[in-house]
Amino acid sequence: MVWKTSMHLCSMIFLLFFSVSSFVLGVFFMFNKISFVVEWDILGINSTFIVATYVFDWMSLVFMSFVMFISSMVLFYSGGYMEGDYNMDRFIYLVLAFVLSMVFLIISPNLISILLGWDGLGLVSYALVIYYQNEKSANAGMLTVLSNRVGDVAILLSISLMFSLGGWNFIYYVFYLEDSGCMILKMLVILAAMTKSAQIPFSAWLPAAMAAPTPVSALVHSSTLVTAGVYLLVRFSPAFADSTCLPILLLISSLTMFMSGLGANFEYDLKKVIALSTLSQLGVMLSILSLGFADLAFFHLLTHALFKALLFMCAGVIIHNVKEYQDVRCMGGLIVYMPLTCMCMNLANLALCGMPFLAGFYSKDLILEVAFMNHINMISFFLYVVSTMLTVCYTFRLIYYSMTGSFNLGGFSNVDDSGYIMTTPMLCLSVGAVLGGALLSWSIFPECYMICLSHFMKNLVLLVSVLGGLLGYYLNIMSVNFGLNSQLLYFPTVVSGSMWFLPFMSTYNGSKVALKVSHNYSKILDKGWSEKMGGQGLFKVLGMLSSGYQLTQDNSFKLFLKMTLVGIFIVLF
Template sequence: MFFFFLGLLFIYLDIFYFIEKMFFFMNSCLFFYVILFDWMSLMFVSFVFLISSMILFYSMEYMNFDFNKIRFLILMNLFIMFMMFLIFSPNLISILLGWDGLGMVSFCLVIFYQNKKSYSSGFVTVILNRMGDLFIILSLIWMLNFGSWNFIFLNYFMNYDYLSLIIFMIMLASLTKSAQIPFSSWLPLAMAAPTPVSSLVHSSTLVTAGIYLMIRFNEVFLNFEFLNLLIIISCLTMFMSGFNAIFEFDLKKIIAFSTLSQMSFMFMILCLGKIEMCFFYLLMHALFKSMMFLSSGILILNMNNNQDIRKMGGLINYLPFTSLIFMFTLMSLCGFPFFCSFYSKDLIFEYFLMVDINLFFFFFFFFSFLFTFFYSIRVIYYLMIMNFSMNNYLMIIKFESKILISSMILISFIMMFFGSFFMWLLFYKFDLIFLEFKIKILSMLILFFSIWFFFELNNFLFSMNYSFSLFKFFFFGMMWNLLFVKVNFFLNNFVFFGFFASKVVEIGWTEHNLSSGILCLFKSVMISSQNFFLNSYKVYTLVFFLWFLIIFMYNF
């Protein structure tokens, strides 16, 4: 609440504070630690603290019977701390501290259950995130030539070529952290982590770090030709993730593909130059996506840790409050009127219809919007409307504790009733949108069309689970083979390289030459010095004095 009201004050007074402390300088390069307090960082960190506090409160009950729950809570707090480093940093050194810390702690959280599946998922996650760290380090090394790492001064002391290289590196780093093509495969694999981790990662911390970094770099980024490349990548990622969510049966992976689609949606509106719209949708997405994961965690817990939506159904009769919140989050995801996402998503959709955009981009944007409605209605049908089977009847536990419910009430209340408040708060200087009435109601027409199309298609395809599952293994259902290529490449090639390196370096010729050889060298040197100082000291002293005497007599 303190950061939120401080952000309101900064918006009202239109001020910011730039605090820097110089540690030392070396060869005209200044080593600063910099903190930037403005309305955007303060507002975002207030949302991060609100969501993370509710998730930690939720985790006290959800992870109550886990043997390593203390380690889990420590890792979650480290995750929040590193995200705070990233939010308040206009300096690449402090950004790298938070950026690398997020990757390290996310690896520890993904492999938390310590089985083969979580290890392989964590391995792919940490390798792809290290690629993003590599791009940040390269941009940091390039900026070292100019005496400062503060990107707030980039416009003033760099020419176009140098600046374009740095912005390109930072764009690639943002694509890895926000899981855009071709780095998309780690996001569904990160679902091996516990559900509170997924709720924190996908709402306001790890995945949003990339788009937040691009929002911070917006003044220099929007002047370059990389916008065309980024909007193509975001369109393809949005289309791919929405299409995969339709053919997925794992509940957490469906929500993961939904996060991937919404991240691409934010990148797309960022490329059109609307920074405030992108940031507004980032805040609203954090609210409803955290609630989506928390409510799905209760559903999975009650289904005896089953995540297959085909084995669910009729849950609104057993878990009414959780099912209601889950349906509200899906309605907010779709941009249903008067929910929090409606004020941001409908605004972005209308602005997208106004701008002069390529027909290729409009095609992908329109169908990705349709896919969002489609997989949301599919999840509601499978979880709430579909009749439950006997398997389901035997598995259900009917467990809704007070801690799990109370941890979701506050964010659910904000999600449902505060969308208009945040809209008038962030857009006090508003752009007018002029559209015809038939274009204005196009988003609602898409929603009703997707509902009708789903129930028509359900009679033919969705009841035939075998053919539907078979389609999932084709090109369009396997993330365009990104999942197959990345997992096989990283798990096979890197593990093989590690085995080869251990044979050569640790127990091979390198170890023999560098350890045994150096040991023998030091041993011979020590024996020689020992003979010199202990056994032959008098002889060598006599030789030295004789030599000194000869020199003295010769000079005399």
């Protein structure tokens, strides 16, 4: 036990030191407009060089500091959450490998070297999702890794298409990529980002990945795996200026935002509700990025990381205390027994809703106002407004079920705030959830955005937020959601609560179609024409030729006679 405890503490101190150093350096680079690109020639053969390229600018350094800070808090938190685990050292090694993969992805401006982090995230996330070694975890891990392989293939195809540009350091070429010659490359990059950030139709793996331990969920859903796609598009954003790909991305991300917000209002699993809220916020980031505001998407990425990690940590403490139940209907009245945890969870929830002067307010309110100022169609505008209302709705529904009301767990329950090992990182992240948005806003945007909206549009965000909060709380007090299971509204309820059947289509039906296609492909190509025209066919032809050659070497009389007759026939005729 001493080894396990000291190991997670050493890892936490190591990451915290690098987080502070990276943040100070990033702020210095930001104010002085400094960037460094480091190239390391690993190997050179004749005129071919294998080069590792790393970029150090304010964006990569600040994001790296956030990843390391949240990872250090997660590792410290894991010392209490995973205390009874027999493989604590293996868990910490996996988390450190996960963080290292994300760091490589952040500082790589090269499409080949970015694969080191991109594939590393997919591999280690699979190992973490199947950590508990049961059938549910195995299925969730397989869905996660196969969904992410689609994005990996898109990156590999993008590498081949970048041959025409003369290099793979995309930061040098993003300003010159036009739709006429690089449309397929842009579409592949968007496809890769959509799979990593779980946009429709790849959304099913994100709630399924909740099979991982809660500290992993806090790390994955705040600053690592799901944010990799957003970060890649932020780096590629100059290439998408006035591109015809952006309206498609806007529609898909807006639909993802709406679908996940709707699904969270019908979900009863505590971790899946929070996972669907992550999916909704990823839709917000990609939708504002598709409108051309990559700086706002990056700003929301940082603020969201702080309160989402806090939200998962609070959920982990609650699950630990309520006999490992994750159904919110088995909770209730926890504010009396767990005041510190509930305070931190309320902070994270209110920051998620965009409560004024908390972290989420500075990014989310600005994103909505900038979106309302732009020339977006009525469908996107409607999805923005309704998704904002649904976010507040499922947040207050979660508050009603878990913190207020009557205690539903039953007798013989010892529910209280856990020890300092789990509450200390929660308090540290609470400070970030309160102050992080303001500090980042003053740093990243020294010059304010010019917002010019009508009185109604300016107050629309506040209006739909209040309406969503009232609906989420009072409709559940009146048990209206139970009445929705009537025969009249049964099908819309099932469709809304099942993420529009995406998990079903991604697993059972999707696997049936994929297996059938791959079987036919194997039968016709791998075991058919590829064998006849490939290795086996070549082997057969070479065997026949070598047999004939062997006959000539044996000085066979029959062969000599046959060749003589053929020669006479050719001479005569």
